[in-house]
C-alpha cells in the first residue's frame with residue numbers, strides 16, 4: 001500500500017475514534033463478526049475465566065481472536081492490554097495474574113477507557129487499572145511487562161512498525177506478546193486498496 005499522507009492519517013485516526021465512541025455506547029451493528037458473549041464463546045475463552053463477569057463487560061467485547069489461546073499468564077505477572085476497549089481481556093488477564101499480578105489496559109478512545117473504568121468500579125479488581133494510551137507511544141518504561149496482549153488493534157495502528165517496536169521495548173527479556181488480529185489472506189482488489197474507509201467501516 002502506498003504511503004498515507006498526514007491528512008489521510010489524521011482523518012483515519014479521527015474516524016477510528018468516532019467509531020469506537022459509538023461502539024462504547026452500543027456495540028451492536030458495528031462489526032461483521034460475532035461480538036459480545038457470542039464472540040467470547042465462539043473464540044473458545046474457557047468459561048471459568050469470564051462467567052463471573054457482569055453481562056455488560058461481556059456485551060462490550062469486540063475482539064477478533066483469543067490472545068490467551070497463544071499462551072497463558074502466570075500468577076504474579078505484569079500484563080499490558082493494548083487497545084483494551086471496554087476491558088474484557090484485561091479482566092481475564094487480571095484473573096490469571098491474580099492479586100500479586102499487575103494488569104494495565106490502555107486505549108486511545110476516551111469513551112472506551114471511561115467504560116472500562118466504569119466496569120472496574122462495578123467489579124473492583126485491585127491489580128487492574130485502565131488508562132488512556134496509544135499503541136505507537138506506550139506510556140511505560142522499557143522492560144515493564146512480562147506479557148503484552150492485544151486483540152483487534154494492531155490493524156488499526158497507523159504506524160505498525162512503531163507499534164511492534166513499542167511492544168518489544170516494554171517487554172522484559174523473555175517476555176511474551178500474545179496478539180490477536182485480522183490479516184489479509186489475499187491482495188485487495190486495486191479499486192479497494194486505497195479506500196480510507198477500509199480502516200473504520
Ligand SMILES: C[S@@+](CC[C@H](N)C(=O)[O-])C[C@H]1O[C@@H](n2cnc3c(N)ncnc32)[C@H](O)[C@@H]1O
Nearest residue numbers: 020061062063083084085108109134135151152
Ligand atoms: C476492535 S476494538 C477491540 C477492543 C478490545 N481489545 C476487545 O477485544 O474488546 C479496537 C480497540 O482499539 C482501540 N485503538 C484503535 N487504535 C488504537 C491505537 N493506536 N492505540 C490504542 N488503542 C487503539 C480502539 O479505540 C478500540 O477500543
